Amino acid sequence: MTSPKGKIMLVGIGPGSHDHMTQRARAAIAEADVVVGYVTYIKLVADLLEGKEVVRKGMTEELDRAVHALASAREGKKVALISSGDAGVYGMAGPTYEVLFQAGWTPESDVQVEVVPGASAINACAALVGAPLTHDFCSISLSDLLTPWPVIARRLDAVAASDFVVALYNPKSGRRTQQIVQAQALFLRHRKPDTPVAVVKSAYRRRERIEFTTLDKMSDCDIGMLTTVLIGNSHTFVQHGLMVTPRGYANKYDLDDGGSTRAGERAGRSLSTGLLGWMENLRADHAEGISIAALAQQHKLPADYIEAVLNAPVEVEEAVASTEESEA
Numbered sequence: 001m002t003s004p005k006g007k008i009m010l011v012g013i014g015p016g017s018h019d020h021m022t023q024r025a026r027a028a029i030a031e032a033d034v035v036v037g038y039v040t041y042i043k044l045v046a047d048l049l050e051g052k053e054v055v056r057k058g059m060t061e062e063l064d065r066a067v068h069a070l071a072s073a074r075e076g077k078k079v080a081l082i083s084s085g086d087a088g089v090y091g092m093a094g095p096t097y098e099v100l101f102q103a104g105w106t107p108e109s110d111v112q113v114e115v116v117p118g119a120s121a122i123n124a125c126a127a128l129v130g131a132p133l134t135h136d137f138c139s140i141s142l143s144d145l146l147t148p149w150p151v152i153a154r155r156l157d158a159v160a161a162s163d164f165v166v167a168l169y170n171p172k173s174g175r176r177t178q179q180i181v182q183a184q185a186l187f188l189r190h191r192k193p194d195t196p197v198a199v200v201k202s203a204y205r206r207r208e209r210i211e212f213t214t215l216d217k218m219s220d221c222d223i224g225m226l227t228t229v230l231i232g233n234s235h236t237f238v239q240h241g242l243m244v245t246p247r248g249y250a251n252k253y254d255l256d257d258g259g260s261t262r263a264g265e266r267a268g269r270s271l272s273t274g275l276l277g278w279m280e281n282l283r284a285d286h287a288e289g290i291s292i293a294a295l296a297q298q299h300k301l302p303a304d305y306i307e308a309v310l311n312a313p314v315e316v317e318e319a320v321a322s323t324e325e326s327e328a
């Protein structure tokens, strides 16, 4: 008989309430012989731990946790490494794979690995404040424990300029108090002072607290280790205590007029300023004598990109029977 295969499960338990943990996360913990995690997260699943080996680790012992998990799995045990939110978002999934690769592990080897997805803080906090992520968004961690500040600052500058909705993870701790002030200064170079900001602390936990503010006042808020800061884009608004980022329907439909399609636009088709429509206009403008440099400046795009687009063969959008836009 072959020995039972060991397993490492990287379990995201969601923001912190049982209701927001997935069935698979609960089942994975129930299935485990060993549960390893940061003390706070172990406490959140205390009711599931009877009869199991529980390893409580401190915050900075991440690699230890992964090494321990591998050793146990090699003995044939099932190990659940628990992370809050999603285990792959600033969590244990990455360091665990790194430790595994270093130890010569491959997906075909004796230890099976499963990543169990969970609702990350960005999802949880967004749900509590309304619908801030309905258009392009990204997350940036302000933790400089493992990332040099210039790298973080460059990313803040780039996303602030490109009008993403942004979630700031790890915004502030007892020792790291100035990162949020610097982030604010970088954002204010590109965004209006009254840009909506939501500061969400302990989402779906006992001490949950939500504060709406604006970019110019963001760093004065009560922000800590369990806070996620959501910064809106140039279209985000707050109404009736809800932060909403428009999807863009107003570009295509007249919302004041019962939703009729705007002139020049068609339901189920790219906007007239979508790729092909835009290319057409670009070619026309260039043919009228507007220089590549001027077009680059007008559209805030690199000149070599504009040039490549102008040199590309002309394509016509295919007419398709069904609508290809996903509205879900």
Ligand code: SAH
Pocket: 015, 016, 083, 084, 085, 086, 087, 088, 089, 090, 091, 119, 120, 121, 122, 124, 125, 168, 169, 170, 171, 200, 201, 202, 203, 204, 205, 224, 225, 226, 227, 228, 229
């Ligand atoms: N893996 C986690 C993130 C770990 S990094 C996830 O996917 O959510 C830790 C940071 O996550 C915190 O500093 C905070 O910014 C954010 N965070 C985690 N849980 C949170 C919660 N319940 N409410 C608000 N922010 C939270």
